[in-house]
Amino acid sequence: MAKTVVLLCNCFGEIGGVLPLEEIAGKLRESGDGLSAHVLPSLCMDRDAERMGTLLRDEGADSVVAGGCPSPARRETLRRALEIAGIDPARCAHVDLREGCAWIHRNDAAGAARKAADLLAMGLASLGERGTSPDVWTEVRPECLVVGAGPAGLAAASALARRGVTTHLVERSAQAGGMMNLLSRVYPGNEDGKSRIAPGVRELEENPRIVFHPRSRVLSVKGFAGDFKVLVQTADGPLHLRAGAVIVATGAGVFLPAKMYRYGELKQVITLMELERRWTRGIGEAKRFVFIQCVGARCPERPYCSTICCPSSLKNAVRVMEEIPGGEATVLHRDIMTPGAVLEKYYRKAMETGVRFVRFREDAPPEVTGSETVEEVRVRDAAGGKVWALPADAVVLATPLVPGMDNRSLKDLLGIELDGHGFFAETYPLHPLETRMDGIFIAGSARWPVSSEQAAAQGEGAAVKALGILVQGRVSALSLGRVPGRKLGHGRVEEGSCTGCGNCVAVCPFLACSLQDTGNGRLVSRVNKMRCKACGNCVSVCPNGTMQIPEHNYRMVGAMIRKAFSE
Amino acid sequence: METASERNEGKPVKILVFACRWCGGIGAERAGWKRADLPASFRVIPVECAALVEPDAVFRALAAGIDGVAVLGCHVGGCRYDEANHAALKRMELLKVLLDTAGIGGERLCLAFGTAHEDHQFAAVMGDFHRLLQGMPPLAPWTGGGDEDSPRSVGT
Numbered sequence: 001m002a003k004t005v006v007l008l009c010n011c012f013g014e015i016g017g018v019l020p021l022e023e024i025a026g027k028l029r030e031s032g033d034g035l036s037a038h039v040l041p042s043l044c045m046d047r048d049a050e051r052m053g054t055l056l057r058d059e060g061a062d063s064v065v066a067g068g069c070p071s072p073a074r075r076e077t078l079r080r081a082l083e084i085a086g087i088d089p090a091r092c093a094h095v096d097l098r099e100g101c102a103w104i105h106r107n108d109a110a111g112a113a114r115k116a117a118d119l120l121a122m123g124l125a126s127l128g129e130r131g132t133s134p135d136v137w138t139e140v141r142p143e144c145l146v147v148g149a150g151p152a153g154l155a156a157a158s159a160l161a162r163r164g165v166t167t168h169l170v171e172r173s174a175q176a177g178g179m180m181n182l183l184s185r186v187y188p189g190n191e192d193g194k195s196r197i198a199p200g201v202r203e204l205e206e207n208p209r210i211v212f213h214p215r216s217r218v219l220s221v222k223g224f225a226g227d228f229k230v231l232v233q234t235a236d237g238p239l240h241l242r243a244g245a246v247i248v249a250t251g252a253g254v255f256l257p258a259k260m261y262r263y264g265e266l267k268q269v270i271t272l273m274e275l276e277r278r279w280t281r282g283i284g285e286a287k288r289f290v291f292i293q294c295v296g297a298r299c300p301e302r303p304y305c306s307t308i309c310c311p312s313s314l315k316n317a318v319r320v321m322e323e324i325p326g327g328e329a330t331v332l333h334r335d336i337m338t339p340g341a342v343l344e345k346y347y348r349k350a351m352e353t354g355v356r357f358v359r360f361r362e363d364a365p366p367e368v369t370g371s372e373t374v375e376e377v378r379v380r381d382a383a384g385g386k387v388w389a390l391p392a393d394a395v396v397l398a399t400p401l402v403p404g405m406d407n408r409s410l411k412d413l414l415g416i417e418l419d420g421h422g423f424f425a426e427t428y429p430l431h432p433l434e435t436r437m438d439g440i441f442i443a444g445s446a447r448w449p450v451s452s453e454q455a456a457a458q459g460e461g462a463a464v465k466a467l468g469i470l471v472q473g474r475v476s477a478l479s480l481g482r483v484p485g486r487k488l489g490h491g492r493v494e495e496g497s498c499t500g501c502g503n504c505v506a507v508c509p510f511l512a513c514s515l516q517d518t519g520n521g522r523l524v525s526r527v528n529k530m531r532c533k534a535c536g537n538c539v540s541v542c543p544n545g546t547m548q549i550p551e552h553n554y555r556m557v558g559a560m561i562r563k564a565f566s567e
Numbered sequence: 568m569e570t571a572s573e574r575n576e577g578k579p580v581k582i583l584v585f586a587c588r589w590c591g592g593i594g595a596e597r598a599g600w601k602r603a604d605l606p607a608s609f610r611v612i613p614v615e616c617a618a619l620v621e622p623d624a625v626f627r628a629l630a631a632g633i634d635g636v637a638v639l640g641c642h643v644g645g646c647r648y649d650e651a652n653h654a655a656l657k658r659m660e661l662l663k664v665l666l667d668t669a670g671i672g673g674e675r676l677c678l679a680f681g682t683a684h685e686d687h688q689f690a691a692v693m694g695d696f697h698r699l700l701q702g703m704p705p706l707a708p709w710t711g712g713g714d715e716d717s718p719r720s721v722g723t
Contacts (some may be wrong), residue, residue: 096595104599104602112607510648535616535651540620554621564610
């Protein structure tokens with residue numbers, strides 16, 4: 001006969017000091033057959049696992065209600081106890097008697113006792129109706145798709161290939177390296193852009209596990225973590241791939257400051273990117289350089305700080321001072337952003353080498369004067385109000401990185417999200433490389449403007465995240481999901497009563513629900529268990545209760561409601 | 568006041584709380600740590616996400632004679648399940664209108680999305696809701712029948 005054991009934690013008096021636990025246990029024992037109750041000093045100490053396990057086994061329990069605190073530590077001990085007694089963890093209900101009862105109702109002993117009895121009754125009632133979602137597994141394709149071969153993509157592909165994973169590296173242009181190909185010198189350090197990515201390019205050329213697809217773009221991605229089906233348009237025609245994980249490292253675009261500071265009108269007004277090209281091709285006669293920061297950044301249209309422009313300007317200003325005889329550099333800024341020890345060193349060095357800094361206010365931006373050519377840059381110093389007239393041979397505009405132009409189409413075909421600016425969005429600050437789709441990761445300036453060094457770090461990080469899936473032979477639907485621990489379950493459709501209305505399809509944030517033809521023209525909803533995260537939206541919009549999550553079904557909720565005020 | 572005196576005749580306030588485990592649930596736990604002093608009038612059913620609260624469940628609770636239902640979720644935009652709570656909030660706001668139209672009173676459904684995830688917020692939400700319901704007539708359980716084992720039925 002089925003037997004349920006109620007374990008009540010005294011918590012060394014924290015709970016028992018308010019609630020009459022023995023009395024509650026006594027009532028439970030009297031209330032029905034197959035029910036026993038025990039008051040224990042604690043449920044969370046190491047020794048408790050053995051003690052509870054033995055007790056449950058001796059009682060012949062097949063389900064448990066544990067009343068105590070809601071802390072996960074106790075649950076770990078409890079999980080071990082259930083293991084000893086051979087009880088399915090799904091047959092254990094947790095009831096919060098400490099934070100949710102004893103501690104907050106300590107001044108109302110009678111009310112607290114009634115509530116505790118109700119909560120335990122609700123726990124018992126939930127056990128009777130709680131179902132379990134059968135787990136499903138999928139074979140993992142031990143291959144990875146990396147989109148974009150810039151510093152982030154190259155780092156990711158190298159890391160994966162060195163660990164034996166076949167990696168498809170899809171690149172829009174003809175060569176790897178992305179924006180690094182355009183840089184004459186890369187901060188931090190003293191190398192040019194091509195040397196910076198040389199190790200990654202060498203890996204790409206020498207490691208047969210990296211399959212490079214230049215001049216290619218991703219056309220569609222279907223499937224789920226462990227087994228994505230990818231269609232790539234390559235220079236040689238369409239190519240079908242399978243991959244267990246996807247890393248998006250498509251980088252960012254550059255902002256063109258059309259008509260700002262007379263850019264496009266006077267040819268001495270250039271962007272930082274053009275300055276990089278000039279260093280490579282010959283810097284010319286210019287001696288007096290004026291850098292203007294935050295051009296099209298930290299403004300209403302682009303309220304973010306692009307993070308790379310301050311260090312880039314500092315790097316170039318120092319270079320002007322050190323490499324051009326008689327060179328002069330002035331940086332006009334709203335604030336200098338150089339977080340961390342390395343970038344701060346650039347700032348110090350710039351000051352030591354004699355770079356001049358003038359801070360201006362957002363509402364009083366500098367003005368470039370001159371008719372045929374740049375003559376002066378006039379700027380009002382934010383500190384004292386003094387107006388500087390700076391003679392200039394070159395005006396360098398520090399423009400921000402902007403979201404890549406393919407972000408929108410890529411977002412739609414991957415089912416992931418963009419942030420308010422148009423960069424790829426992380427799911428949650430604590431999961432910075434993960435997207436809302438399991439198995440799809442983001443790295444580098446595709447998710448936010450970063451330096452090449454940080455892009456590479458994120459690329460390697462994303463590779464490790466991808467490996468977390470790829471090293472598994474098969475992946476379980478219940479183990480997926482970014483929620484800590486196992487996910488609750490997944491949606492289940494009662495096919496007989498599904499009317500095919502499509503409400504669930506419309507609300508699912510994870511594209512897990514779809515309508516499928518049963519063969520006779522009738523549509524029914526199907527849930528992709530690998531994609532479902534058990535948020536329950538489909539359940540709430542289902543007009544006739546056809547969609548349910550067994551772990552939290554309407555019968556269980558009904559049973560709990562009936563017991564909520566039964567004392 | 569008539570309603571308050573009815574309440575004083577010995578019918579304690581009954582509140583059912585659906586608390587998402589990421590925000591409302593954490594707020595409830597922290598209220599415990601801070602030893603907030605709260606009326607023992609509410610019972611919590613933890614849910615994975617506010618999206619999992621079926622509108623039907625709110626009706627069933629009210630039909631069971633529970634005076635008020637609180638649904639606690641995360642900030643819109645801060646949901647662990649992407650935009651699931653946004654849909655839930657819209658659904659629950661509609662439900663409030665429906666409860667008003669039906670004469671039950673939309674104020675018997677308390678929504679706190681992102682405003683109950685800290686201890687003092689949780690305590691404030693529960694305290695305010697308790698006082699609000701105290702000033703309202705108690706709901707009698709629905710006796711009109713309905714099959715409790717079939718979904719979307721009126722009974723519990």
